[in-house]
Amino acid sequence: MTLIHQALLFDSPSAFLAAAIPFVREGLHRGDTVLAVTSAENEELLREHLDNDTERVSFLSADGWFDSPGRTLNAHHRRIDSLPGSTGILRVLGEPVWAGRDPLETTEWGRYESVMNVALADARAWLMCGYDRRSLPTAILDDARRTHPALAVGTGSEVSAAYADPASYYAEHNVPLLERPTSGVEWLPHFVDMAPVRQFVADHAVRLGVPADRLDDFTLAVNEVATNAVRHGAGHGEARMWATDRRVVCEISDAGTAVDNFLGFLRADPHAGRGHGLWIARQICDLLEMRTDGPGTTVRLHMRRDI
Incomplete structure (x- = not known):
């Protein structure tokens, strides 16, 4: 298998669960390694609706997982490298952390989402990245459609018409560096x-x-x-x-x-x-x-x- 990289744009708990629960349960049924790296609120929802399957999911802190673009990318590599057997895959139900990011951090995390499509192109991984329409700025939601080849829709998937080639996206974000300070350098x-x-x-x-x-x-x-x-x-x-x-x-x-x-x-x-x-x-x-x-x-x- 090759990488599947989806954006899940949701506007209610039910919309989140409609895609997340089948994604997790299918992975558990197949024997995949399943990580849930979501907001505290959505982790609670998952635990409530997964019943006895909760113990088979690794719940991780989103702040810890989405710590820096380079380290997060390498965390995926490490998990993929340690997959047991030859058929199972890594499934990550993630919710990238956008709150509190400054413009530079937001830009670099968007670049990370795009580069993942190249860096993990041949990996045994399925990444479903959650974006909450209720709280995130329109620019970040629009960017999610550009950095993910597919959109999760209920239990299915559709091609993202706005998806941008990673090389083009990367070049587009190579804007001039901010000016150095005028003192203290x-x-x-x-x-x-x-x-x-x-x-x-x-x-x-x-x-x-x-x-x-x-x-x-x-x-x-x-x-x-x-x-x-x-x-x-x-x-x-x-x-x-x-x-x-x-x-x-x-x-x-x-x-x-x-x-x-x-x-x-x-x-x-x-x-x-x-x-x-x-x-x-x-x-x-x-x-x-x-x-x-x-x-x-x-x-x-x-x-x-x-x-």
Whole structure:
């Protein structure tokens, strides 16, 4: 089987249950691995209507599962890799978390929903993603139709007429990066090896708000991206770091040009000797932005501040 990726747009508890309960029960009947990663209200509904089947479903926190785009994608990979046998599939009844997201986070989570169609294209997985029409903005509901090839309708499915090719969707969202702050930006103007980069992170990251227990991880992520800048750019790069209200940002720029739209979203062959850097960085960081154009390539690594 190949990936099935559906959006469930619902406007009432009954509409949610009409699609969700058959989806879960069919999976349990087939022996699939079934995850429910929904709002607390919908988890309660599921538990009420699944009766004795509740114990066979793994209920997970939506806030924990939808923590960062890179980590959520890798969580799917790990679950798929651990599927028993050769016939069962991973079924995820999910409800992406949109409340409290800022515009950048909302954009990157939309990009994640689209990239899933490429990253998991050959996976043994069926993902049904719930969108509550009563609370979500129209723009997010419209985007759901563009990032999911199919729409769940009752116990059936229909093709989403608005579905956008992931490469086109990805390019469309490559808008210019936000301007850097006019003050408070630390700058490493030139590096050709990694020791100055790691020292740069050590000097500034925690002071700007990176939690102390995430410093080593942040340093590793920056090191991976900076290594790419030296290897694939002009042999050198520059780094900047600053804080926003919510996150610490480390920006690595170089003179090279990247050509793959999905860099860091597609898991590299574990046996390959290279090509893992951006994938690792996406697992560690809360957000990662990447833009490439005539002057070169810029990567911004975002880590939530300790506030």
